[in-house]
Amino acid sequence: MSTPTSKAIGIDLGTTFSVIAYLDANGKPKSLPNSEGDFITPSVVFLEEDGVLVGKEAIKAGALEPDRLAQFAKRDMGEAAFSKPLAGELYPPEVIQSFVLAKLKADAETKIGPFTQAVITVPAYFNEPRRKATQDAGKLAGLDVIDIINEPTAAAIAFGVESGFLNEKGESAKTERVVIYDLGGGTFDVTIMEITGQEYRVKATGGDVYLGGIDWDYRLVELIAQKFMEKHSDLDPREDPVGMQRLLREAEDAKRSLSQRESVSIIFEHKGEGIRATLTRQAFEHLSADLLERTRFTTQTVLREAGWEWSDVTRLLLVGGSSRMPMVANMLTKLSGRAPDASLSLDEAVAHGAAIYAGVKLAQGTSSNTPQPTIQNVNSHALSVLGVEAATGRPRAQVMIPRNTPLPVNAKSVFQTQKPNQYSVVVNVVQGGDASGNNSTPIGRCVIRDLPDGLPQGTPVEVIFRYRSNGRLTVKARVPRLNIEATLAIERASGLTDEAIQDWDDYLTEKRQPPPLPGSKNSKSGPPPLRPNAKTPPPIKKR
Numbered sequence: 159m160s161t162p163t164s165k166a167i168g169i170d171l172g173t174t175f176s177v178i179a180y181l182d183a184n185g186k187p188k189s190l191p192n193s194e195g196d197f198i199t200p201s202v203v204f205l206e207e208d209g210v211l212v213g214k215e216a217i218k219a220g221a222l223e224p225d226r227l228a229q230f231a232k233r234d235m236g237e238a239a240f241s242k243p244l245a246g247e248l249y250p251p252e253v254i255q256s257f258v259l260a261k262l263k264a265d266a267e268t269k270i271g272p273f274t275q276a277v278i279t280v281p282a283y284f285n286e287p288r289r290k291a292t293q294d295a296g297k298l299a300g301l302d303v304i305d306i307i308n309e310p311t312a313a314a315i316a317f318g319v320e321s322g323f324l325n326e327k328g329e330s331a332k333t334e335r336v337v338i339y340d341l342g343g344g345t346f347d348v349t350i351m352e353i354t355g356q357e358y359r360v361k362a363t364g365g366d367v368y369l370g371g372i373d374w375d376y377r378l379v380e381l382i383a384q385k386f387m388e389k390h391s392d393l394d395p396r397e398d399p400v401g402m403q404r405l406l407r408e409a410e411d412a413k414r415s416l417s418q419r420e421s422v423s424i425i426f427e428h429k430g431e432g433i434r435a436t437l438t439r440q441a442f443e444h445l446s447a448d449l450l451e452r453t454r455f456t457t458q459t460v461l462r463e464a465g466w467e468w469s470d471v472t473r474l475l476l477v478g479g480s481s482r483m484p485m486v487a488n489m490l491t492k493l494s495g496r497a498p499d500a501s502l503s504l505d506e507a508v509a510h511g512a513a514i515y516a517g518v519k520l521a522q523g524t525s526s527n528t529p530q531p532t533i534q535n536v537n538s539h540a541l542s543v544l545g546v547e548a549a550t551g552r553p554r555a556q557v558m559i560p561r562n563t564p565l566p567v568n569a570k571s572v573f574q575t576q577k578p579n580q581y582s583v584v585v586n587v588v589q590g591g592d593a594s595g596n597n598s599t600p601i602g603r604c605v606i607r608d609l610p611d612g613l614p615q616g617t618p619v620e621v622i623f624r625y626r627s628n629g630r631l632t633v634k635a636r637v638p639r640l641n642i643e644a645t646l647a648i649e650r651a652s653g654l655t656d657e658a659i660q661d662w663d664d665y666l667t668e669k670r671q672p673p674p675l676p677g678s679k680n681s682k683s684g685p686p687p688l689r690p691n692a693k694t695p696p697p698i699k700k701r
């Protein structure tokens with residue numbers, strides 16, 4: 159499938175763990191071990207004075223100096239800065255993720271030789287800024303990200319090929335209607351997909367960026383802390399960063415053991431004091447029942463949105479380390495009336511699927527005549543233009559592309575200028591939210607500047623959205639009366655500009671310690687902030 163120089167590499171850049179895989183000489187996906195010999199690398203970064211540790215070593219170092227430890231940066235992808243300062247400074251999440259990618263790349267290269275091209279996976283519901291940030295993290299790590307694909311799609315490909323309902327070309331003998339339930343370390347999503355031959359058609363997708371194994375861990379953190387304080391009431395281990403790290407480690411260990419056993423004993427020590435307690439699986443399930451219920455509710459909702467009943471489903475796939483908790487399979491069996499399929503390599507399925515897909519992408523670039531799988535995704539959030547309702551002057555979100563619309567898709571809508579003599583027009587693009595734009599995520603804004611004098615109020619402005627299959631969005635605004643068709647790049651509301659990426663890249667290649675973000679204490683030495691809008695033109699009205 160791939161030539162010796164272009165290796166098919168797939169990377170699952172997870173919230174808690176990451177995996178890198180490649181297609182071997184027989185076209186079979188294989189995970190690549192890191193320098194510690196493990197196939198999964200904790201997505202954890204520790205900033206030293208003059209260097210960076212990633213993975214297991216970072217966790218060890220972070221136990222003593224938690225203020226230099228970055229975990230779960232994936233949750234903040236698309237935000238301007240990682241939620242927690244590291245040694246007093248703020249860093250963009252894509253910079254933190256780039257360290258993880260750089261380790262995966264460097265370690266893999268010792269096994270298979272140098273490469274730059276790779277496919278990276280993202281959760282299906284990752285919005286535009288989060289996808290862009292993922293691509294930027296790849297760039298900063300020296301990777302040429304040939305594509306990003308959705309984790310459930312990658313998982314379905316890998317599962318299908320591994321368990322034989324797809325052949326090695328990713329082709330199904332009959333139509334398969336697949337539900338993919340993916341509960342990872344920090345995120346949850348459900349995808350409903352139809353596979354006919356080599357056509358992958360996503361019917362609906364939904365999820366929760368803030369729900370994953372870590373939330374189960376926190377339930378146990380609370381329990382252990384409570385038990386500890388029953389004995390040592392003046393000592394709250396949660397208030398001490400080192401105590402908290404230890405609580406989290408103990409909680410995760412107990413959780414994993416409870417996937418194998420009916421009960422575990424928990425031993426926790428803090429500041430010379432200790433406790434011992436027994437926890438049963440039943441008690442753990444009771445403690446976290448509401449979390450599991452959230453996944454049940456989302457699964458049922460997404461199935462309904464696809465227009466399916468459980469009797470339509472031919473495969474129910476479990477993905478993500480947290481779906482090892484027996485409560486997950488039990489709940490899904492009860493809900494669907496069928497036993498879920500679990501892959502042989504639950505942790506590696508996504509990276510394997512990405513590697514198979516990378517092979518497909520690379521083969522597309524050669525003269526190969528082999529038919530290739532086609533993947534049709536849907537958008538997981540409605541995409542709207544935030545405008546002002548002419549009659550009421552209230553904010554109003556005009557949906558351009560409704561949720562779960564098959565991609566690629568183009569949409570056009572006509573708005574009008576709000577005031578006479580308007581010198582510029584701004585198109586505010588948002589994802590999700592309600593009809594007034596509440597709870598929506600700003601995606602960016604397109605601005606047409608330098609409009610000529612005397613433009614009457616109500617001048618039509620065409621807005622065109624192009625949403626590509628990989629979830630990337632281009633927005634164009636046009637004033638037909640003046641025949642002005644500015645090719646407008648979205649001024650991104652969050653994340654890094656191209657210049658900032660270049661700056662970070664320079665810093666990362668010259669010094670191993672990245673510069674701080676603007677706004678943090680040494681901000682003068684940092685790269686420039688996102689370009690502020692000197693003057694914000696008034697929004698446009700819906701016609």
Ligand code: AMP
Nearest residue numbers: 172175342343371414417478479480482
């Ligand atoms: P992922 O992001 O898919 O690698 O999932 C990582 C999550 O799976 C973490 O929250 C782990 O604690 C959790 N996990 C891994 N193995 C188990 C297990 N045997 N039982 C329960 N949770 C697990």
